[in-house]
Amino acid sequence: MLFEITEEPLDPQRLADHVRSDASGAVALFYGVVRDHNKGRKVLYLEYDAYPEMATKVMRQIAEEMKERSPIDDVAIQHRTGRLEIGETSLLIAVSSGHRKEAFEACHALVDRFKEVVPIWKKEVWEGGEEWVEGESVQKPS
Amino acid sequence: MPNVKVLLFARLSELAGTRQTQLELGEGLTVADAYVILSDRYPGLEPLRNSVMYAVNSEYVSSTQPLSPGDELALIPPVSGGSDAV
Numbered sequence: 249m250l251f252e253i254t255e256e257p258l259d260p261q262r263l264a265d266h267v268r269s270d271a272s273g274a275v276a277l278f279y280g281v282v283r284d285h286n287k288g289r290k291v292l293y294l295e296y297d298a299y300p301e302m303a304t305k306v307m308r309q310i311a312e313e314m315k316e317r318s319p320i321d322d323v324a325i326q327h328r329t330g331r332l333e334i335g336e337t338s339l340l341i342a343v344s345s346g347h348r349k350e351a352f353e354a355c356h357a358l359v360d361r362f363k364e365v366v367p368i369w370k371k372e373v374w375e376g377g378e379e380w381v382e383g384e385s386v387q388k389p390s
Numbered sequence: 391m392p393n394v395k396v397l398l399f400a401r402l403s404e405l406a407g408t409r410q411t412q413l414e415l416g417e418g419l420t421v422a423d424a425y426v427i428l429s430d431r432y433p434g435l436e437p438l439r440n441s442v443m444y445a446v447n448s449e450y451v452s453s454t455q456p457l458s459p460g461d462e463l464a465l466i467p468p469v470s471g472g473s474d475a476v
Contacts, residue, residue, distance in 0.1 A: 280473035294473070297400045299464055302448035303471075327471055338473045359472065367445070367464070368471030369400035380401040382441070382468035 250324035251307040253300040253368075258326050263342040267322040272344035276351035278359050280339030282332045286381075289374045296329040296338060299367040303327065310361045320345040320354045327368055338370075393459040396428065402442065402465050405434035415457055421446065422453035424463055441468055 250266050264275050282294050311323040321344040328338050341358050345351040371380050394413045403409045421444040429436040443466040444451050
């Protein structure tokens with residue numbers, strides 16, 4: 249397992265290689281990418297803030313929860329902080345498993361869970377303004 | 391003598407004008423009490439009292455959690471990692 253918060257550009261191949269093993273028939277890899285618009289506004293760039301010590305700890309918790317309920321082999325998660333331009337990757341989640349169904353499903357569920365509980369925040373900057381985006385679902389981990 | 395370290399992030403750090411401060415707390419005070427004291431110090435924080443979550447020593451806690459000397463209290467605004475629409 250690998251959990252990182254970094255200001256450096258993310259490397260998807262490194263993450264996929266990290267989770268792959270000879271027992272894994274499938275690797276699912278999710279990229280979160282900075283989009284040029286939101287709610288009808290043209291976004292110039294995003295800025296991410298994080299509580300790195302807690303973020304990596306919570307990433308490990310959600311990955312371990314997923315491993316307990318799904319037959320997956322390994323998980324790796326990276327999130328980038330600081331200023332990100334349009335088209336750059338902010339989040340990578342890689343999951344390996346024996347078969348594709350489990351990898352797809354666990355990867356999807358991990359992205360959703362990540363966005364609820366991992367202490368990372370993004371600010372949208374557009375022409376003439378900026379705003380911290382607030383997620384709609386915030387719940388304490390059970 | 392300050393005894394609890396407080397971390398602020400994202401919108402809260404901008405409203406307070408700082409990412410870190412210290413609090414000296416009496417016996418048995420909770421994280422919600424700490425937020426009230428911080429709102430006196432940084433009035434911009436007051437309107438966000440109902441949306442903030444708390445972590446002590448990197449674990450989510452409820453607002454009724456008592457604080458102990460040496461604790462690290464983090465004020466957590468609603469999270470928004472990733473990139474697509476929430």
